[in-house]
Amino acid sequence: ETNPSIDVNFSDAISGSKQIKMLGLTSPYILMAEENIPSVRGASQAYGLSFVPGTWVESIQITKGAGSVVNGYESISGQINYELLKPANDIPFYLNAYGSTDSRFELNTHFNKKITDKLSSSLFVHGNTRVSKNDMNDDGFLDNPLGKQINVMNRWQYTDLEKGWVSFLNVRYMKDEKQTGQKMFDPDRDKLTTNHWGSEINTDKLEMSSKIGYVFPDTPWKSFGFQNSFNYHKQESYFGLNQYNIQQNSFYSNLIYNSIISNTLHKFATGLNFTSDDYNEFVAVNGPLQDMSRRDNSLGAFFEYTYDNTDNFSFVAGGRFDVHNRLGAFFTPRIHTRYNPWDKAVLRASVGRGKRSANIFAENQNLFATSRAFSILNTNGKIYGLDPEIAWNYGVSFMQGFQLFGKKAEVTVDYYRTDFQNQAVVDLDYSPQQVVFHNLDGKSYANSLQIDFNVDLMTHFTVRTAYKYYDIQTDYLNGTLERPLQAKHRFFTNLAYETHIKEKGKQWKFDFTYNWMGKQRLPNTSSNPEPYRLKEYSNPFSVMNAQITRTFSGVFEAYVGGENIGNYKQKNAILGADDPFGSYFDSSMIYAPVFGQMYYAGIRFKIK
Numbered sequence: 001e002t003n004p005s006i007d008v009n010f011s012d013a014i015s016g017s018k019q020i021k022m023l024g025l026t027s028p029y030i031l032m033a034e035e036n037i038p039s040v041r042g043a044s045q046a047y048g049l050s051f052v053p054g055t056w057v058e059s060i061q062i063t064k065g066a067g068s069v070v071n072g073y074e075s076i077s078g079q080i081n082y083e084l085l086k087p088a089n090d091i092p093f094y095l096n097a098y099g100s101t102d103s104r105f106e107l108n109t110h111f112n113k114k115i116t117d118k119l120s121s122s123l124f125v126h127g128n129t130r131v132s133k134n135d136m137n138d139d140g141f142l143d144n145p146l147g148k149q150i151n152v153m154n155r156w157q158y159t160d161l162e163k164g165w166v167s168f169l170n171v172r173y174m175k176d177e178k179q180t181g182q183k184m185f186d187p188d189r190d191k192l193t194t195n196h197w198g199s200e201i202n203t204d205k206l207e208m209s210s211k212i213g214y215v216f217p218d219t220p221w222k223s224f225g226f227q228n229s230f231n232y233h234k235q236e237s238y239f240g241l242n243q244y245n246i247q248q249n250s251f252y253s254n255l256i257y258n259s260i261i262s263n264t265l266h267k268f269a270t271g272l273n274f275t276s277d278d279y280n281e282f283v284a285v286n287g288p289l290q291d292m293s294r295r296d297n298s299l300g301a302f303f304e305y306t307y308d309n310t311d312n313f314s315f316v317a318g319g320r321f322d323v324h325n326r327l328g329a330f331f332t333p334r335i336h337t338r339y340n341p342w343d344k345a346v347l348r349a350s351v352g353r354g355k356r357s358a359n360i361f362a363e364n365q366n367l368f369a370t371s372r373a374f375s376i377l378n379t380n381g382k383i384y385g386l387d388p389e390i391a392w393n394y395g396v397s398f399m400q401g402f403q404l405f406g407k408k409a410e411v412t413v414d415y416y417r418t419d420f421q422n423q424a425v426v427d428l429d430y431s432p433q434q435v436v437f438h439n440l441d442g443k444s445y446a447n448s449l450q451i452d453f454n455v456d457l458m459t460h461f462t463v464r465t466a467y468k469y470y471d472i473q474t475d476y477l478n479g480t481l482e483r484p485l486q487a488k489h490r491f492f493t494n495l496a497y498e499t500h501i502k503e504k505g506k507q508w509k510f511d512f513t514y515n516w517m518g519k520q521r522l523p524n525t526s527s528n529p530e531p532y533r534l535k536e537y538s539n540p541f542s543v544m545n546a547q548i549t550r551t552f553s554g555v556f557e558a559y560v561g562g563e564n565i566g567n568y569k570q571k572n573a574i575l576g577a578d579d580p581f582g583s584y585f586d587s588s589m590i591y592a593p594v595f596g597q598m599y600y601a602g603i604r605f606k607i608k
Helices: 362-369
Strands: 007-010 018-022 030-034 057-064 078-084 093-100 104-114 119-130 146-160 165-181 198-215 223-239 242-261 263-284 294-308 313-324 328-339 345-356 373-376 389-404 407-422 424-431 434-439 444-458 461-476 479-482 489-498 507-517 541-551 556-563 598-607
Touching: 223 362, 242 362, 424 461
Parallel strands: 030 078, 373 434
Antiparallel strands: 007 018, 057 078, 093 104, 093 598, 104 119, 119 146, 146 165, 165 198, 198 223, 223 242, 242 263, 263 294, 294 313, 313 328, 328 345, 345 389, 389 407, 407 444, 424 434, 444 461, 461 479, 461 489, 489 507, 507 541, 541 556, 556 598
16 A cells, blocks of 8 residues: 555455555556565455465565466466565564454464575464444445454575575464444344344465476576465355355476577567366355356466577567467467666656456355345356457556755656456346446556655655656446546655664654545446436545554664544445345445555564
């Protein structure tokens, strides 16, 4: 939420989950990877980011537009890769405790052991719970779910730099339980009845992954890497009378070889990868459970060439050929260039193609918490009767650094366009009592313009600002319309200030973020009775977040903060909240916060 390239929105007024967007497109079009292994995908698409504790993350890399072919063919609007803390570099003990006024409490502990000079192990334990029922907008529904999560990972690292070996082994288990709905709802009494509207979302997740890397000691430009990951994800859930159960068993394997062509100016990466996804999926919307299970397998080969003159120009051209049991055989090309035309200036350009299966139920779970009927315009495609999604992404970016009043500053302008050849369109405008999934018939595109201005106003004081403009249009059954629930104009400011570090590491840190969202088109509700209609557009609004951290020493610090300090709350967040089993109930029309202002505090303790 402090990165202007990422938009964070609430997905609905029921689950409390947030959805990220990049270049105006939702998270399914972003390839999210954990240490370059695809992670938040398939069954975990809706809630997967909430299954990654923030204290485990060492760094995050964001790539706009088409990413590297090494990581797969699914990326369309960008790639987000997060690196976890490395056992070889971690401290022996870390503790983070957190509590907030929305009754969420969290505890994170890390234990690290250097077993030998080459072998290290870390144990990460995360737990969170929300224990009180909050209804700040007085609509009779919880603003955020009751819940609890336990999340444990054991991570091993073996490093032998003399012989060129580095390897990682991760084993992780997570159990997450959420309960939401009307305040009066009691799952033991009311589950799948019309007594009170309620929902439970229970998830079990088991992951095992390994990474082995070898750098040839006598030729350090030559290396290979072998990545493997197994993922078991089981979700059992219901939303009022609708049910959604999914179990996904996935295996991913990637073999990469890196070397040079004649000299180190010319490098290449090539390899093979295999992905298998076994979905046991059952859906019940206004009727009995229907079996939507399927198995997806793909085998691919890739080659990526990099030229870098180490001065002012680099060029990356990659391609991959994949054979998929549902998507068929296809080629994915991608090109990236970088050029420094003059001092402190960087010009980048990229073009690439992406292709993916749309998991229409897993990716749109917010629609289960509505009274809408689900309709699929079946065209005999191989994914729920639909065809695969295919899109081209084009982008150009220019950054210029300069001195402003003797201080370091930079301005960046980037423009990206995504053109869909086919899209699994989620049509909410055909009828407020229905969602229609259909293949694109016509055009669908997303234009994104972003202008950033950053300046170091003084020592340890940084100001970052950004303006974003989106032009996103899709041909729906009723004609060409703006993408709903998407602000065309957004403005972002972040202020970060730190004091000088004093004796024993004492320091203050201040952070303030301001987001302004312009009006958003709301799905058409004009055929509803007057009390259940929404305006055509939402009102613009702003959200302010702030945090203050006090470091008392190298081992102890405390922090306090607030989210949505201006206390903006969306009115009429749940359409038909007075009659949740009626024809007009819809909790998916969310464009702004529901809870209002929230304050939190926490401590961090380290043993170094």
